[in-house]
Each structure stands twice: as structure tokens, then as C-alpha cells.
Amino acid sequence: MVEQLFxxxxxxxxxxYLTEFLAERRVPQNLFYLLNGANAFYAYRNADLAQIAWQEEYDFFVKQPFWLQAEQVAFVSLGCGNAGPEKMLLSKLHAGGYPVHYVGVDSxxxxxxxATENLDGEAVPQTYALGDFSRPDFSARLWDVVVDFDVRVYAMLGGTFGNFDQVMIAELLALLIPTGDYLYLDVVPQYATAHENQQLRARLSRAPENLSxxxxxxxxxxxxxxxxxxxxxxxxxxxxxNTFRYTFYLEVxxxxTVSCMEEEATLQAGERVELLxxxxxxxxxxxxxxxxYGFRLLDTYIPDVGNLGHRWQRLMFVKSARPET
Ligand SMILES: C[S@@+](CC[C@H](N)C(=O)[O-])C[C@H]1O[C@@H](n2cnc3c(N)ncnc32)[C@H](O)[C@@H]1O
Structure with a gap:
């Protein structure tokens, strides 16, 4: 079953997004992934995804408590991209008899x-929604789709969480995710040693060259x-x-004068446009x-990422009624 929603x-x-860019001189990050940006992103990321061991993620998932509480679990991928990171997990869960339904959301x-093409032929039931999770009406629209499930796991994979202002995204997730549901994050972790962290920082700072x-x-x-x-x-x-945060700007x-969508804006010499x-x-x-924000860490693991230049870490949180102290 495949359902498409707008x-x-x-x-x-x-x-x-373009209007916002012109007004604020800051690029809403969704804009990266429109048009050819989707293919340009996966020209890099697909090779990385192939390195990440899915079996470990499956083992991690099946030991989570929600299968005991639920007859139907919605796996809601916020900013699902091509659904590449979750494809094997969903496929194996479904084949193993776990009652999972995929909801892929992207702007x-x-x-x-x-994503639709990638999961074509997979037996797991799928719903795709074109939407922007930062819009005020998003929460209610999504709720209509997921209300009938017993449990919802809201995933933000592939560093999506790390691209946003952290207070903004934490407030948004706290409003979006009901008490008792789950948040599954995928972030780039720091290392234990100063030497490895120095290499990580050098790598992060070179993103515009590495992802040219x-x-x-x-x-x-x-x-x-x-x-x-x-x-x-x-x-x-x-x-x-205590993050390593890199912000990339184009310094003009x-x-x-730039023109987008019939609007024009003058960028002054020396002015910086915030990219990412x-x-x-x-x-x-x-x-x-x-x-x-009410998210209690339940479990975490660092998958084997082969010879990738940095690690990824997966974190599973449960949402409580009030902030944890
Ligand atoms: C870093 S990519 C990660 C894609 C995918 N999860 C992965 O791991 O390969 C971020 C994705 O989030 C989507 N996105 C960014 N902001 C969004 C928003 N406000 N609402 C919905 N999708 C958004 C982008 O279009 C893009 O597909």
C-alpha cells in the first residue's frame, strides 16, 4: 500500500524559501534539496549509506520497548530524503513480522x-507527505495521518537535526511528538581524544570543498x-x-544584484549570505x-561505518509529559 499526500x-x-532568503540573507536549508539538489546530495550520501551496517540497526530496533505496547507502529521520517538510511531497516522489520508502517515526510x-522509487516493491506499507515540518499547520496535518497507530517513532536521520537552530528544532519536536511516543536521532558524535576531534573539525570545516x-x-x-x-x-x-558548529557563508x-522568482536584492561587497x-x-x-524538552534517552549505539570520514550515532528517546530534571 502506497499513499501520497500533499x-x-x-x-x-x-x-x-526564496523570499525568505532574499529578506534575511539566510538560506532556509530546505532549499538545498529542491530540484537538482536532491540528486547532488545523494551523489555523495548514497556511497556513505552503503557503508553503514544495517544489521546493527535492526538489532537495536527490535530490542526497543515499543513493540510490546503496539499492534501498529508508525515510523515517521522527518526529512526522509530518498529513504535510503531506513530502507533496509523497514524491509527487515516488515519481513520479520514487526507491524511497521512507513511515513516519509519531506519538503x-x-x-x-x-524515496518512492527507492522503496518501490518493498512490502512495508508506505505513506509519503509533502510538507514542511516547521509550518504551523504541519503538526495537525501529520496527526491526522498517524493518529490511529498505537506508537509513533519520529526519526530525523542523516544529520538533519544538526542543520537547524537547536532551540527552534527542540521546541518544534517537543510540540510535535506526543507523550509516550519516541524520537530517533542520527547525529555526528565527537570523539574521545583531542587528536581525533581535531581531524573531525578539519573535515567539517571543509564541507564546501568535499560536497562541492x-x-x-x-x-x-x-x-x-x-x-x-x-x-x-x-x-x-x-x-x-558543547557542539562543534560550523556555519558556511558566501562572502560577496x-x-x-541577484534575482530569484521575479524578486531582486542587492548584496553589498563584503556582505555574507548564510548558507548552512x-x-x-x-x-x-x-x-x-x-x-x-521532555525527551529521555532510552538507548544509543554507534554503527560500524566502514571507512567513512566520521562516525554517526543513533539515539532513541521517549517523550515524557514534562521536562526531565
Ligand atoms: C540532510 S538531508 C537528510 C535526508 C535523509 N534523512 C538522509 O539521511 O539521507 C535533510 C532532508 O530534510 C528535508 N528537510 C529540510 N527541512 C525540512 C522541513 N522544514 N520540512 C520537511 N523536510 C525538510 C530536506 O529536503 C532533505 O531531504
Missing amino acids: FCDPDSLKVD SEQMLAL SFFDGLLATLGLSRENGDIVAVESRDGVL AETL SIRAYDVASLTAFLAG
């Missing part, structure tokens, strides 16, 4: 098309290119979270931060 009109989303039509066509595609959508300036990486503190070399933030986490401070 919580909003994709063209109006694109117009809104990019192109990403949802990749991804950044180039975004600049092209904005009517810009690297020839309009330098991409600079700024490492900065992140409130109570000469004053120029990425983070690597100190997991203890992340856990303490999310406890303040």
Missing part, C-alpha cells in the same frame, strides 16, 4: 520521488556562483550544547539539552 503546494514552498518533491557540487547547485538556484565571492566557514559556540566580493550550519555533538550535553 500538506502544501510545492511551488509555493519554493517561492516562500522536497524531488526527494519524495526518490551540492554547494554549487544551491548557489546556482540563488543566481550565484563561487565566482561571486568566497565560501567562508565560521566555527562558533552553540548555547549550552563585489556588490551585485552543520554540527558534531558532545552526546552528554545533547542528552541534557533534550531532557529539558
Whole structure:
């Protein structure tokens, strides 16, 4: 069973994102993944996904408590992309008799098309929704879709969580996820040694070179290119979270006018356009931060990622009625 839903009109989303970019000189990160951005992202990420051992994730999942409470579990992937990270997990859970239903949500039509294609032929029941989870009406629209399940696991995979302002995304998840449901996060963790962390920081700071066509595609959508300036990486503190946070900007070399969607804006020489933030986490401070929003850590593991340049860590939280102390 495959169901396709539209919580909003994709063209109006694109117009809104571009308008936001022009007004705030900051790129809403959804814009990266529209149009060719979806393929550009997976030109890198598919190779990484192939390295991550799915069997460990399956073992991690089947020991979670929700199977005992539930006849039907919704796995809600917020920012599902091409559904690549969860494909094997869903397939094996369904084959193993676990009653799972997949709900893939993304603001990019192109990403949802990749997800549908990727899971085509998989027996797990699937619902896809085009929607922006930061919109005020999203929570109610999603609730209509998932209300009949006994348990919902809300997943944010592939570093999606780490791209957002952390207070904003924690507040959003706290409002979206009902008491008793689960949050499953995938983040880049820091290492135990200063030497490894130094290498991690160097790698994060080089994202615009390592993911060059991804950044180039975004600049092209904005009517810009690297020839309009330098991409600079700024490492900065992140409130109570002890993260390594890198924010990438295009620093404009000469004053120029950009036009998107029939709107124009002048970027002054030296002005910075904010492109993207990425983070690597100190997991203890992340856990303490999310406890303040009612998320209690249940379980976590670090999958074998073969020869990838950094690790990923999966964290399973349960939502309580009030903030954990
Ligand atoms: C870093 S990618 C990760 C994709 C996928 N989960 C993976 O691990 O490969 C982030 C995804 O989130 C989507 N996204 C970003 N902001 C969103 C929003 N506000 N609402 C819905 N989807 C969003 C993007 O379109 C993109 O597909």
C-alpha cells in the first residue's frame, strides 16, 4: 500500500524559501534539496549509506520497548530524503513480522520521488507527505495521518537535526511528538581524544570543498556562483550544547544584484549570505539539552561505518509529559 499526500503546494514552498532568503540573507536549508539538489546530495550520501551496517540497526530496533505496547507502529521520517538510511531497516522489520508502517515526510518533491522509487516493491506499507515540518499547520496535518497507530517513532536521520537552530528544532519536536511516543536521532558524535576531534573539525570545516557540487547547485538556484565571492566557514559556540558548529557563508566580493522568482536584492561587497550550519555533538550535553524538552534517552549505539570520514550515532528517546530534571 502506497499513499501520497500533499500538506502544501510545492511551488509555493519554493517561492516562500526564496523570499525568505532574499529578506534575511539566510538560506532556509530546505532549499538545498529542491530540484537538482536532491540528486547532488545523494551523489555523495548514497556511497556513505552503503557503508553503514544495517544489521546493527535492526538489532537495536527490535530490542526497543515499543513493540510490546503496539499492534501498529508508525515510523515517521522527518526529512526522509530518498529513504535510503531506513530502507533496509523497514524491509527487515516488515519481513520479520514487526507491524511497521512507513511515513516519509519531506519538503522536497524531488526527494519524495526518490524515496518512492527507492522503496518501490518493498512490502512495508508506505505513506509519503509533502510538507514542511516547521509550518504551523504541519503538526495537525501529520496527526491526522498517524493518529490511529498505537506508537509513533519520529526519526530525523542523516544529520538533519544538526542543520537547524537547536532551540527552534527542540521546541518544534517537543510540540510535535506526543507523550509516550519516541524520537530517533542520527547525529555526528565527537570523539574521545583531542587528536581525533581535531581531524573531525578539519573535515567539517571543509564541507564546501568535499560536497562541492551540492554547494554549487544551491548557489546556482540563488543566481550565484563561487565566482561571486568566497565560501567562508565560521566555527562558533552553540548555547549550552558543547557542539562543534560550523556555519558556511558566501562572502560577496563585489556588490551585485541577484534575482530569484521575479524578486531582486542587492548584496553589498563584503556582505555574507548564510548558507548552512552543520554540527558534531558532545552526546552528554545533547542528552541534557533534550531532557529539558521532555525527551529521555532510552538507548544509543554507534554503527560500524566502514571507512567513512566520521562516525554517526543513533539515539532513541521517549517523550515524557514534562521536562526531565
Ligand atoms: C540532510 S538531508 C537528510 C535526508 C535523509 N534523512 C538522509 O539521511 O539521507 C535533510 C532532508 O530534510 C528535508 N528537510 C529540510 N527541512 C525540512 C522541513 N522544514 N520540512 C520537511 N523536510 C525538510 C530536506 O529536503 C532533505 O531531504
